[in-house]
Structures are given as structure tokens and as C-alpha cells.
Amino acid sequence: KFLDDYKHLHQNNGGDKKRIAIFGGGLSGLACAKYLVDAGHEPTLYEARDILGGKVAAWQDEDGDYIETGLHIFFGAYPNIHNLFQELGIEDRLSWAPHRMTFAMQELPGEFTTFDFPAGIPAPFNMAAAILRNTQMLTLEEKIRMVPALLPMLLEGQSFIDAQDEKSVLQFMTEYSMPARINEEIFIAMGKALDFIDPDKLSMTVVLTAMNRFINEADGSQTAFLDGNPPERLCQVRCLGFANLVVHFCCSLKLILSCQPIKEWVESKGGRVVCSSPVLEIELNEVDNTVKSLKLANGTTVTADYYVSAVPVDVLKRLIPTQWSTNPYFRQLDELEGIPVINIQLWFDRKLNSVDGLCFSRSPLLSVYADMSNNCEEYADENRSMLELVFAPCCPEAGASINWIAKTDSEIVDATMKELERLFPTEVGPNASTERRANLVKSTVVRVPRSVYAATPGRNKFRPSQVSPIYNFVMAGDYASQKYLGSMEGAVLSGKLAAEVICDKAMERSNRNGLKEVHSSFKGAVLKERPP
Ligand code: FAD
Incomplete structure (x- = not known):
């Protein structure tokens, strides 16, 4: 304005x-x-x-495939990005997925659970409905015990959120007596996705900032992918x-x-x-x-x-x-x-049916991933999947037990494939049947040793x-x-x-x-x- x-x-x-x-x-x-x-x-x-x-x-390899620096997700709660797209006349370049958040089930390999936001219901009721309707991740008691911690954010808004910057996610949870399972089920996935850091090292302001947008805007947590490689598109x-x-x-x-x-x-x-x-x-x-x-x-x-x-x-x-x-x-x-992060792209010889839109992996190595052959028009392939995965945390300062950023490409790809064998046992690895097994054809590893600033507690003031x-x-x-x-x-x-x-x-x-x-x-x- x-x-x-x-x-x-x-x-x-x-x-x-x-x-x-x-x-x-x-x-x-x-x-x-x-x-x-x-x-x-x-x-x-x-x-x-x-x-x-x-x-x-992003840039092209010798086959013409695009190698990206990072898997990028656009949220509904990005008003400045949406204005920019509109001003440039390119808003049709964002492909919006149905409004849901998909999490891999930790104890049930190959299975996923979703939070489905009902259409036509205003915020924050659509989020409340999404949380209440999902019965696989948190019990009703755990959901109720989240409320006292989130209430001050709803009542006081940004000033409350800013004041939590000195605390880590775990410190905040202890202060508000939140059940530990909320961390395991939700916050680890959020921390890894938002800042590539585990919750014991991450400022609570980061999680609350995202939640505040998601709670207050009906389409705040809806996700979109760009329809092609970002430099050109x-x-x-x-x-x-x-x-x-x-x-x-x-x-x-x-x-x-x-x-x-x-x-x-x-x-x-x-x-x-x-x-x-x-x-x-x-x-x-x-x-x-x-x-x-x-x-x-x-x-x-x-x-x-x-x-x-x-x-x-x-x-x-x-x-x-x-x-x-x-x-x-x-x-x-x-x-x-800047915090280190690694972006991996894996091309398979056939379609993986387990993965579709954006998925929060909740596995120790991976943050979020998506099958870009289904989600990006330019990378579309009806017969073969291309998984793009964010590998985080990838250094001890961010919570990893191994300094992955210093490892070779093949060590990183091998570890990722092992993780995928666990996540999609029917489609990846030795336990998958020959009819369904997807074999790796090609992989790329992009290390960003200093990516976004590490939002550890107390950074906002600087x-x-x-x-x-x-x-x-x-x-x-x-x-x-x-x-x-x-x-x-x-x-x-x-x-x-x-x-x-x-x-x-x-x-x-x-x-x-x-x-x-x-x-x-x-x-x-x-x-x-x-x-x-
Ligand atoms: P940069 O993008 O770092 O741009 C800085 C530029 O400065 C670079 O082009 C660099 O080459 C140039 N430069 C450096 N040195 C010089 C010099 N001496 N002279 C001239 N130029 C120089 N954000 C989201 O919103 N959603 C996501 O899903 C998401 N996923 C991500 C996944 C990964 C793996 C990574 C790494 C980041 C992700 N991000 C995501 C974060 C997002 O990409 C960044 O916050 C944003 O792009 C940063 O933009 P910037 O202009 O501040 O910095």
C-alpha cells in the first residue's frame, strides 16, 4: 500500500x-x-x-532434468508472495493441493495419516475440525492439553509469540505441561520443516509464528508447488x-x-x-x-x-x-x-504409489518430501517418480547425531534409501515384491552449508x-x-x-x-x- x-x-x-x-x-x-x-x-x-x-x-543436468537447491512449498499464509505473483500476472503458476497435512505414521511403515481442513469453514474452526477429526496421531486428552499453551497466543497475538523467542520448543512445552507425545508427533516434524532443526534446539517463536498464521487464516496451511523450475518460472x-x-x-x-x-x-x-x-x-x-x-x-x-x-x-x-x-x-x-541443509532428488524407474502431495516424514533423517512427478507440471511423468526430499537436521548443532553435511553423496543417498525402505517397504528395497519394486535410476545431492539463519532461542533480537x-x-x-x-x-x-x-x-x-x-x-x- x-x-x-x-x-x-x-x-x-x-x-x-x-x-x-x-x-x-x-x-x-x-x-x-x-x-x-x-x-x-x-x-x-x-x-x-x-x-x-x-x-x-535450479539448473539442468546433462539429461535436461532440473536440480533444485531446495524443495519449496508455498503456503496460503504468504500474503506478500501472493501479491507478488498477482502483480506479475503469474498466480496460475502455483498448483494448490487439497487442504490437508499428511504425516507418515511412525509405527506403521508405509502408512500415512492426514489432517483434513474442511472447505467453507472459517479459521480457526477449520483447524479445530481437522485436529479433532484425526484420531491417529493424538488422543483427545493430548489435544485438550495443548489448549492452555495455545490460548495465550490466540489472546495476546504477536507480542506473546515474540516473547517466547528465548525458549526452545522443549522448554516451552515443559512450562505449559504439554505431553511429550505432542513433540514426537507434531513438533519434531514442524521444526525440521520450518527451520531444519530439532525442537530442543529450535526457538518456540518459530513454531508459534507458523501456528498463528495457520490458526488465523482459513487457507493459511494450504500448500502449493510452483509449476516448474523456480528461476524460469x-x-x-x-x-x-x-x-x-x-x-x-x-x-x-x-x-x-x-x-x-x-x-x-x-x-x-x-x-x-x-x-x-x-x-x-x-x-x-x-x-x-x-x-x-x-x-x-x-x-x-x-x-x-x-x-x-x-x-x-x-x-x-x-x-x-x-x-x-x-x-x-x-x-x-x-x-x-546459516544452518546446513541437504536437498536430495531421487529418480525411480517406476511410479511410487505411497507418496503423493507434501509429506512430513517424522523419520530421523528426513524432513518433508514430495513426489514432484505428480506435483509439478514441468517435472510431470506418468510412469516414473521423482522424489524430492529435504534431509534435516544434518549437523550436530541442529540435532543430528552425524555430521551429514560432510559426508559423500553416496553415503547420503544410501542413508536416504535405507530410510525409504523403512517408510515404503512394499515399494522400495529388498522386501518389496519385484512387480512393485521401484529402483533408483539417478540421484542428486545439493548441500547448502549455510541456508536460512538458525532460529535457535534468542535470535530474533539480533x-x-x-x-x-x-x-x-x-x-x-x-x-x-x-x-x-x-x-x-x-x-x-x-x-x-x-x-x-x-x-x-x-x-x-x-x-x-x-x-x-x-x-x-x-x-x-x-x-x-x-x-x-
Ligand atoms: P538467498 O536466496 O540466499 O539469496 C542471496 C543471493 O545472494 C544468492 O543468489 C547468492 O548467490 C547471492 N550472493 C552471495 N554472495 C554474493 C556477492 N558477494 N555478490 C552478489 N551476490 C551474492 N522457504 C519457504 O518459504 N518454503 C519452503 O518450503 C522452503 N524450503 C527450503 C528448502 C531448502 C533446502 C532451503 C535451502 C531453503 C528453503 N526455504 C523455504 C527458504 C527460502 O528458500 C529462503 O528463505 C529464501 O529463498 C531466501 O532468500 P534471500 O533472498 O533472503 O537469500
């Missing part, structure tokens, strides 16, 4: 076009560029890799080689013709998106330590009116100039660190505001302060908020969120936003 008003004001007053250099071409950087061109400015986005998307990036149209073009053309004329994603949007309105251009250094003005320029790996120097960081927190920490390093705003970033103490430097990225967690929704919102900060600066008015106070454990330097 702000950006719409701003656009109007800017155009009517013949406002100044500001030049903005954004570094980082994930969803936060792309969203920031999109909202800046919408508001009449001139952003240029510099992405280190030859492909856009960051954690949603959401971020950019790639330059296709002739061979690829033919394959694409034959396979899916519709996919090529209907591409109109973020890069094209930005460039059609006077912005630029430049790949293969890592930023190596942030150079400062000697007088006031504001940003003078960005030094790129190819030796060029980029100057702009404002600079936006949209790189992951671990990258930014390495780029912080020495002159800023003692400032508490930047020092607090040491408290944030998430930096989009406004920084440096006048011409603004912060985006899913880890930056916004009410959603490290997620696609959080990334898009943070990019939008960063665009809003720049629009405010361009109009010389103060930002509604302003500079977030740094927690008292980072006393030392005076925090004041400096004038240009």
Missing part, C-alpha cells in the same frame, strides 16, 4: 529517480528491485552466480541454447510463452539485473563512512545513491568494512548464522532492521527483521520493506519501522542514523 501511494506521489511530483545498487539475486534482492522500479527508481541488481534465485535456484527467463530450446519447445510450449517473471518486469521498467557479478568489497567515503561504491570481481566499480545488501548473513559478515565492524548494528550479525546506521546502506534478506521467518515470504517482505526505506529516504521522510534498537548485550557505539 505504501509503495502504491509513493508511486503516485513520485510520478505526480516528477520525483527524482534514485540509482540503487542491490547485491544478491535471491527473492529478497529481486523483490526489492521489483518494488523500486514500481516506485519509479532505477535499481541495478548484481548477482554473484550465473543464475538467479539464490536458495530457490519466477525469477528470469534464461537464455536457452538451441538444443535446450527444442526440448523445451516440444515439452512445453506453454511454459516458454507465458514467462513474465521478476527479471523481465524490472528490466521492462528501466532497472537492470546483472548475473555473474559478485561484489567483493564495500568501499567507504572517508569523511563519514557511508558507502562510496561497490567493487565487483571483474574489477569494475559501481556507484549509486543507495546500496542494498540482499546476500545471506554469512556472506555479508565477510563484506562488512573494518570501519563498520565495531558498530553494534553490524556486530549483532555475529549472533546469526535480526537487523532494514534501516541501518549508515545513511545510504539498506538491509534486505530473509534474516533481516520482519515477522516471517527465514522463508520465501520473509525474503520477499524484507525486499519490499527495504524498497520502502529507500522511497522514504528519497522523499526525506522517516521510515515507519526505523532503526531497530540493538539489544543491550551490544552496548558500546552510539547508534544514530547519519544524514547524507
Whole structure:
């Protein structure tokens, strides 16, 4: 809404076009560029890799199959993502599954249980109905004993949720006398899915934030998959080689013709998106330590009116100039660190019938998985399954007993296949009959050693505001302060908020969120936003 008003004001007053250099071409950087061109400015986005998307990036192997960085699920409770899709005219690219959550039954291999949200019933009653109607996971007594813990969230809302950030999920459960089985049945699956961490290491704020959205929005927990590979379907149209073009053309004329994603949007309105251009250094003005320029790996120097960081927190920490390093705003970033996660894709020689939509595995190694040959139009195959699985937790700090992130691809695939033998005994492994057995044809393993910030207890207070103490430097990225967690929704919102900060600066008015106070454990330097 702000950006719409701003656009109007800017155009009517013949406002100044500001030049903005954004570094980082994930969803936060792309969203920031999109909202800046919408508001009449001139952003240029510099992405280190030859492909856009960051954690949603994907690329093709020699067979033309897409290898994804991560299995990505869109929730109904992602308002900023849905607005973005609508604005780009690509909302039909999300394929919505029936409103249900599917959990693998721990004690009954090969069986699943679902929470079915009845249509036409408003929140929170549809969720209550879904929980009450499922009799396989929790007893009625256990369900009733959840209520006292969830009641304050319903009554007090976000302030209660934020106040739980210092506690782990298990500490919160003890405080509210929640039965341990709720952890085993629900919270382990949620923790692994939301932040790739086990509940004893995870902040309760993460679980409550998701539950709050799911309870308050009728379609909040409904899930969707993108209809194809994210870089092309959401971020950019790639330059296709002739061979690829033919394959694409034959396979899916519709996919090529209907591409109109973020890069094209930005460039059609006077912005630029430049790949293969890592930023190596942030150079400062000697007088006031504001940003003078960005030094790129190819030796060029980029100057702009404002600079936006949209790189992951671990990258930014390495780029912080020495002159800023003692400032508490930047020092607090040491408290944030990306958590490792592994994404696996397995191609089988036949269809697996046990898996369909998104499934919470509740197994020790796996978080969520889906058969993408059924759920993604571009990857559709009537005869063979392609399972995409998130392997988490995958390091001891996140709760794993083995440091999987350091293991070889074959060790990771072998362990996953062992797990699948247990989950689908009739279809995978030596106990499956020859008529039904699905054999592994091909596999890929993508390690993300530093993915979303690890939402361990007490991290929220160190998430930096989009406004920084440096006048011409603004912060985006899913880890930056916004009410959603490290997620696609959080990334898009943070990019939008960063665009809003720049629009405010361009109009010389103060930002509604302003500079977030740094927690008292980072006393030392005076925090004041400096004038240009
Ligand atoms: P990034 O995507 O990390 O983008 C940062 C960009 O900066 C990258 O493109 C990087 O190449 C670039 N960069 C780095 N260094 C430089 C430099 N020096 N100069 C220029 N550019 C640089 N979220 C959901 O909502 N739902 C899900 O189901 C989900 N599943 C996930 C599964 C996995 C396996 C992973 C890893 C993440 C998942 N997420 C999910 C989280 C989601 O992908 C991220 O929160 C979001 O994409 C982060 O966007 P971002 O722009 O903040 O950062």
C-alpha cells in the first residue's frame, strides 16, 4: 500500500529517480528491485552466480532434468508472495493441493495419516475440525492439553509469540505441561520443516509464528508447488541454447510463452539485473563512512545513491568494512548464522504409489518430501517418480547425531534409501515384491552449508532492521527483521520493506519501522542514523 501511494506521489511530483545498487539475486534482492522500479527508481541488481534465485535456484543436468537447491512449498499464509505473483500476472503458476497435512505414521511403515481442513469453514474452526477429526496421531486428552499453551497466543497475538523467542520448543512445552507425545508427533516434524532443526534446539517463536498464521487464516496451511523450475518460472527467463530450446519447445510450449517473471518486469521498467557479478568489497567515503561504491570481481566499480545488501548473513559478515565492524548494528550479525541443509532428488524407474502431495516424514533423517512427478507440471511423468526430499537436521548443532553435511553423496543417498525402505517397504528395497519394486535410476545431492539463519532461542533480537546506521546502506534478506521467518515470504517482505526505506529516504521522510534498537548485550557505539 505504501509503495502504491509513493508511486503516485513520485510520478505526480516528477520525483527524482534514485540509482540503487542491490547485491544478491535471491527473492529478497529481486523483490526489492521489483518494488523500486514500481516506485519509479532505477535499481541495478548484481548477482554473484550465473543464475538467479539464490536458495530457490535450479539448473539442468546433462539429461535436461532440473536440480533444485531446495524443495519449496508455498503456503496460503504468504500474503506478500501472493501479491507478488498477482502483480506479475503469474498466480496460475502455483498448483494448490487439497487442504490437508499428511504425516507418515511412525509405527506403521508405509502408512500415512492426514489432517483434513474442511472447505467453507472459517479459521480457526477449520483447524479445530481437522485436529479433532484425526484420531491417529493424538488422543483427545493430548489435544485438550495443548489448549492452555495455545490460548495465550490466540489472546495476546504477536507480542506473546515474540516473547517466547528465548525458549526452545522443549522448554516451552515443559512450562505449559504439554505431553511429550505432542513433540514426537507434531513438533519434531514442524521444526525440521520450518527451520531444519530439532525442537530442543529450535526457538518456540518459530513454531508459534507458523501456528498463528495457520490458526488465523482459513487457507493459511494450504500448500502449493510452483509449476516448474523456480528461476524460469519466477525469477528470469534464461537464455536457452538451441538444443535446450527444442526440448523445451516440444515439452512445453506453454511454459516458454507465458514467462513474465521478476527479471523481465524490472528490466521492462528501466532497472537492470546483472548475473555473474559478485561484489567483493564495500568501499567507504572517508569523511563519514557511508558507502562510496561497490567493487565487483571483474574489477569494475559501481556507484549509486543507495546500496542494498540482499546476500545471506554469512556472506555479508565477510563484506562488512573494518570501519563498520565495531558498530553494534553490524556486530549483532555475529549472533546469526546459516544452518546446513541437504536437498536430495531421487529418480525411480517406476511410479511410487505411497507418496503423493507434501509429506512430513517424522523419520530421523528426513524432513518433508514430495513426489514432484505428480506435483509439478514441468517435472510431470506418468510412469516414473521423482522424489524430492529435504534431509534435516544434518549437523550436530541442529540435532543430528552425524555430521551429514560432510559426508559423500553416496553415503547420503544410501542413508536416504535405507530410510525409504523403512517408510515404503512394499515399494522400495529388498522386501518389496519385484512387480512393485521401484529402483533408483539417478540421484542428486545439493548441500547448502549455510541456508536460512538458525532460529535457535534468542535470535530474533539480533535480526537487523532494514534501516541501518549508515545513511545510504539498506538491509534486505530473509534474516533481516520482519515477522516471517527465514522463508520465501520473509525474503520477499524484507525486499519490499527495504524498497520502502529507500522511497522514504528519497522523499526525506522517516521510515515507519526505523532503526531497530540493538539489544543491550551490544552496548558500546552510539547508534544514530547519519544524514547524507
Ligand atoms: P538467498 O536466496 O540466499 O539469496 C542471496 C543471493 O545472494 C544468492 O543468489 C547468492 O548467490 C547471492 N550472493 C552471495 N554472495 C554474493 C556477492 N558477494 N555478490 C552478489 N551476490 C551474492 N522457504 C519457504 O518459504 N518454503 C519452503 O518450503 C522452503 N524450503 C527450503 C528448502 C531448502 C533446502 C532451503 C535451502 C531453503 C528453503 N526455504 C523455504 C527458504 C527460502 O528458500 C529462503 O528463505 C529464501 O529463498 C531466501 O532468500 P534471500 O533472498 O533472503 O537469500
